Amino acid sequence: MLPVVPERALLELGRTEGGPDTLRLLVRDQHTRRLLLLRAVLDAAEAADAGVCSAGARGRLLEDWALLEEAERTVAPSASARVGAEAGTYGPVRAGLLHPFIGPWARHCLRGLGAAGGPRAERDTRELNRDLGYFGALAAVAAARSGVPFEVRLTARDGVLTLPSLGSLRTNVPGDTQVRVVHRRQRLTLGQVGEADIVVHLQSGIGAWSCAAAWTPAYALPGLLPDSDPVPLDDLDPYRTVRGGPRHHALSGPVTLDDAERKRWLHAWSGTASALGPGGEHRLAEALSLLRCLVPLSAPPGSEPGGRPGGSCSGTRREAFGAVLSTTPPTPTTFAATLVHELQHTKLSALCDMLTLHRAGPQARYFAPWRPDPRPYDGLLQGAYSHLALADFFQRHALATAHPAHRDSAWAQHARYQEQVRAVLPILVGSADLTAQGRQFVDQMVAVHERLAGRPAPRGQAARAAAYVKAARALWTQRRAPAE
Secondary structure (H helix, E strand, O other), X not given: OOOOOOHHHHHXXXXXXXXXXXXXXXXHHHHHHHHHHHHHHHHHHHXXXXXXXXXXXXXXXXXXXXXXXXXXXXXXXXXXXOEXXXXXXXXXXXXXXXXXXXXXXXXXXXXXXXXXXXXXOHHHHHHHXXXXXXHHHHHHXXXXXXXXXXXXXXXXXXXXXXXXXXXXXXXXXXXXXXXXXXXXXXXXXXXXXXXXXXXXXXXXXXXXXXXXXXXXXXXXXXXXXXXXXOEEEOOOOOOOOOOOOOOOOOOOOEXXXXXXXXXXXXXXXXXXXXXXXXXXXXXXXXXXXXXXXXEEEOOOOOOOHHHOOOOOXXXXXXXXXXXXXXXXXXXXXXXXXXXXXXXXXHHHHHHHHHOOOEOOOOOOOEOOOOOOOOEOHHHHHHHHHHHHHHHHHHHHHHHHOOOHHHHHHHHHHHHHHHHHHHHHHHHHHHOOOEOHHHHHHHHHHHHHHHHHHOOOOOHHHHHHHHHHHHHHHHHHHHHHOOOO
């Protein structure tokens, strides 16, 4: 049974907005789904054939779960429960289970556990054991942060043991290997055969420090506001990007940052809150409520002449609620726009988990001015929704700034996004596949577009935007025309 979405929340989201209650509704529902997904992994492991999940792997999963339960009991109830409805702060156990990457990890496990019984390729068995072993690292981190003493053995994957939110250990062998992990009094001792022990000191927040060169601490950017939580900039977690599936057409791969790249991230991030402000207070509010993690990407190849990397890209993953993937942002305003864009996808995907907006099929047949390929109706809706928010964001910027160059740039961006949305709204509105709630949602998008049209861009900017969309449509039509 789908949860109830109040009409007020539906209308707010249709306007690409969302008040505090609406954003909390989305977050709460996604967190409930995450816990149910975790339960599904445990149930699937229990029910799996021995040829799929061995008794040893199943027993280890239950031991890890027991360690989590002990950590939950150890922490005072006030720390385990949510602290502050708007802050979204959790105790260490819930915080670990609700981290964005638990979603893709759980779905990867379910695919492996759902395999048919009988003989399995050695690679498949090894991969499933790796996936289930990640839960042990998660349990160990939660227990350590809760103050529970323990000693466990964890498996490093391809020579790297990742402890989520703490950091990673590069082992002395390149393949999969066992690491003894002991926690006592806020210190982790990591032991490998034939190597001296490495001591890691826990600290509050993200990261843990060690003098050992083999240890890389997790990294976090400061909170968007002085009193908000730090935001992890995660270049360590093995589940931070798609594994074993097709990659989004425009996304590059993950990257491990060096000090120079981290400084560039910090420089852009430090001005992001200020850049979000002129675009509307609700844009900063949704970033504070929904953003849980940033994943750095490498620059896509071929984005500069000669095939050299140098462009940019960003994205979200529906199963990793709260994570935004992005190349290094060049400026705070650019990254603020990236967050506006990607968090609309986050909001709309979360809403679509709660109700049905349309019943259109997956056939890719619609023109979208922001993509060279045909789009299905759902993809068209997602793209128009995020571009409508960007049109609003840049119009507000243009109206708020007194700097001529910044104003011209903002109007140009606004005009392009406004024209792109205008080109596809008739398709969205005219669909017979919209549900009653879907029609309410799309009608609100139309109302926002009409409101924005009441303060149009300068004539030259608008003309260039119209010409751009016209050229994109002509090229799209030419590519789809049958060869003579």
